[in-house]
Amino acid sequence: MKRSIAKRLALMFALAVLLIMSISATLLRCSLKQSLDEQMQNELVLRHSVLDPVLAKYDSPTFWVGLRQKLDGLTPADERVRYWILVDNPAFSYGGAMPDGQDWSKRADGLFTVDLPEKERPMMVLLKTIPAMGDRPELRFIVGLDSTPFRKTLNHFTKILILTSALGIGLVALLGYWIARFGLGPVRRLSRQANSLPPGDSKQRLDTEALPxxxxxxxxxxxxxxxxxxxxxxxxxxxxxxxxxxxxxxxxxxxxxxxxxxxxxxxxxxxxxxxxxxxxxxxxxxxxxxxxxxxxxxxSGQRATELSDVSLYEEASKTVEYLEPVLHDKQLGVEIQGDMRVCIDRRLFHRSLANLIQNAARYAVPESTIKVSLVGDGMQVEVRVSNAGAPIDSVHLERLFERFYRADAARARSDAHHGLGLSIVRAVASMHGGRVFAHSENGFNTFGFSLMNQAAP
Ligand SMILES: Nc1ncnc2c1ncn2[C@@H]1O[C@H](COP(=O)(O)OP(=O)(O)O)[C@@H](O)[C@H]1O
Ligand SMILES: [Mg+2]
Missing domain, CATH: 1.10.287.130 (Signal transduction histidine kinase, dimerisation/phosphotransfer (DHp) domain)
Known part of the structure; x- marks a missing residue:
């Protein structure tokens, strides 16, 4: 399936909302849980504040009969609230035994959670010690609150949070998709425009003005x-x-x-x-x-293959020697400067240097000297051929390396110069990873090419 930008954006929006919603939902849930816990604690404290002074006041077992009835009355039918009085003397106890294994000394504030077998959720209990008085020993008075309703509230709230978050994420994804599609309208218009460019009319262009x-x-x-x-x-x-x-x-x-x-x-x-x-x-x-x-x-990308390690000065001298008759006609001299050893295709080197020298000889002022300079480092060399001659218009300079391009077209057609010489120089350069250049300044015209040393790593 093709990847759609609109779908991707919608997915990214949805992921961003998922992240934001998860963080805020977690924070909300934590704060609700905390306030519910506080609410439970407050209720326990309130009940203790009412009953503790009553227990503290009496010391006789006879009073306990009435007290038990009162505590029974205070215990709702669903046992949402329960009371225990823990003491060795059964005459003063209430509420039966607590599950084993409670270490009441563990917390100074007297708050514990107790698992009762008959309850689905643990009870939150607050224990207070009532000091001994007369015949009555010291009592441990416990008020317990079932946490089930509070937990239910929390769970309900959590469910609603998840539901609204899911809904929000879905909505954002849908809206995001719609917004992205709407926002990508210019792209569709652009592609329609590109599609409707008429074939064969190479002058047609896209209208860039109206675009964002x-x-x-x-x-x-x-x-x-x-x-x-x-x-x-x-x-x-x-x-x-x-x-x-x-x-x-x-x-x-x-x-x-x-x-x-x-x-x-x-x-x-x-x-x-x-x-x-x-x-x-x-x-x-x-x-x-x-x-x-x-x-x-x-x-088509062919590279020079018949490589050999040569001295450029020697090779250039051979080319000049070969071209002696051409140079002789106009009494031209050739001066070669520089030397270095490079690994190149010598046949191709001769061919392009000969093309440059032949051109130079053709356009040079009679009896002048053609300069061939070989400069470079271990990586590449530049071969420059310059001759004194009439300046070349810069309009031509840029195009002389094109096939069949001649600055003086009218004159050239008739003779043996068919306008491929410089193209061949450029081809040889590119077969060695090099390039060509041409300058015309101060009465000198320079044409040249560079070659990468094929032995260099
Ligand atoms: N040294 C030079 N001085 C002046 N013009 C030159 C020189 N070398 C090349 N040119 C111009 O570049 C054109 C293309 O050269 P080239 O590709 O060798 O083709 P050709 O030599 O067959 O004309 C030449 O026709 C000439 O106009
Ligand atoms: Mg030529």
Whole structure:
């Protein structure tokens, strides 16, 4: 079963009331019990105050005949009140024997509870000692009160307390449920609104204005998620268009050249030239497809696996050596600073560094020096490639690492640079748990990536 907030709140309210009711009921019951006990004591004291002086006054057994009748008369038929006179001389005793085992010296105030076999509840008794006088020995005069009616009152009160508490708890649970449902109305309205967002319209957002403060945050986050979805969707759509666009040009060339060749020249030399040119186009297409497969792999979370422990300076020098012809055209120099040993995939490192240096060479001022710096600690390294060149607008800077994004789109389309170079740098960084960055300041453009040392714990 799904957990409902309203039910949970109702349960919590009910538990809170249960706690409060239990505490107050216990206190009430204790105080009632105490006042009932006091009431019983008062009655015992009152009866003693009337009878004690009478007993004290007389010393003859003849008077006791009258006294016994009087005490009989004072004892109600249900024996709710009883009297005992305990004394060795039977001429002065009354009320029969007390149950065995009573230690009357135990309490100075003379208050005891006595279990009588015929009574359902013990009797509360008050004992007073009447001093000896003449022939009469010392007497122990006991007045007893049946606690049954008092206990019944207490039990009745307890039952009513439990009943009202249970009723109160039930009512609070019901009301709590209703209040919670009422209070959660905005949540239901929000979910209805979310449900009714039309499919396919990625511009639609939840209306956050009318919502209570607590829900606004949720709705804003939800809208944020929608915005990200929209951005991802746009990028995907743009990506599809870009892929189609990139592949269309070489395909058109291939088709056109092949058609022309079929229609006219059939010389072996001509056909060889055609095949050569077709092969170049096909290779270009192959590169795009391979790059895209590589990016797709990195995007699905693939990590660098062919790791080796290398000196970054040595590896960077090899990359620069390999790119010598590119640098030579514009008389560019390369300066490598820093070195450290890290465990990375060297093939991927070469690939992304080469992409950065190629870009730098393309956009650098002729005869300038490209700086490659390797900084970091045992955990991670940052590889930065900077070249002197025209400043890059910050609007572009943020997006250059996106696939097929080029700052100078019009110029780039025609040549071999299909706009995946920096995306590949980003993929390589993410395969090593790193990130990419780009700055353009003081006439220098810096592009770089970081790599986590894969040997670090
Ligand atoms: N060093 C640089 N200086 C200026 N712009 C650069 C530099 N490196 C990259 N860019 C910009 O970033 C874009 C994307 O680069 P990249 O992903 O390597 O694609 P490509 O090199 O195929 O155009 C380039 O088209 C260019 O506009
Ligand atoms: Mg490039």
């Amino acid at each position: 403060g607590e829900l606004q945050e949720l709705a804003v986050s939800f809208n944020g998620a929608l915005a990200r979805q929209e951005a991802a969707w746009c990028q995907l759509e743009g990506f599809n268009a870009n892929v189609a666009h990139e592949l269309r040009t070489p395909l058109t060339n291939l088709i056109g050249q092949t058609q022309v060749a079929l229609a006219h020249g059939r010389e072996v030399g001509e056909l060889q030239d055609l095949l050569q040119s077709n092969l170049e186009e096909l290779e270009r297409m192959g590169t795009i497809v391979n790059d895209m497969l590589f990016l797709a792999g990195a995007e």
